[in-house]
Amino acid sequence: MNDAPCPVARSVDLIGDRWSLLIVRDAFDGMRRFGDFQRSLGVARNILSDRLRKLVDAGVLETQAASDGTAYQEYVLTAKGENLFPIVVALRQWGEQHLFERGERHSVLIDTRTGKPIPRMAPTARDGSVLEPATTEVRKVT
Structure with missing residues (x-):
């Protein structure tokens, strides 16, 4: 381990x-x-x-x-x-955004309740605002 x-x-x-x-x-x-x-x-x-x-x-x-x-x-x-589902979805969405040409066919993750593609995921703050890398920091173990 x-x-x-x-x-x-x-x-x-x-x-x-x-x-x-x-x-x-x-x-x-x-x-x-x-x-x-x-x-x-x-x-x-x-x-x-x-x-x-x-x-x-x-x-x-x-x-x-x-x-x-x-x-x-x-x-x-x-x-x-x-609990790994958000990880798989995040990798999928990153790949869709960066690894396919415009119009290139690929599989799509669908919300079975609506029949529509799921929305983009983004980390959010407690107030619901989207967090960007510049607005976060890692506190390292000392």
Whole structure:
């Protein structure tokens, strides 16, 4: 376990590699089985197995018996894992803004209640105003 005093460093240590983050993304999209993750990601079995074990050990995912009664096990997000949703959304929105040409097709995250794309996320102050990097500071551990 990373003992750095920085929450970003500890978070990146757990979910910052490509495969772990994409596994979490796929879990949000409803994937639950090893084979489904492997087909979606095209990752080697040993790497996928390692990342799934790491996410289970950290309490991001948990295993449970397959919902269809087969002998398979499924990987499901825990409450801790579901708390990663804003991270995945923030990465998605940053990618939409900076990594696609105007008019280039890409997947869209939809609010199922309205059928419309979700609005842009932004950190806000207690009064609801949008926070910018220049209006925040990190107080380092001394």
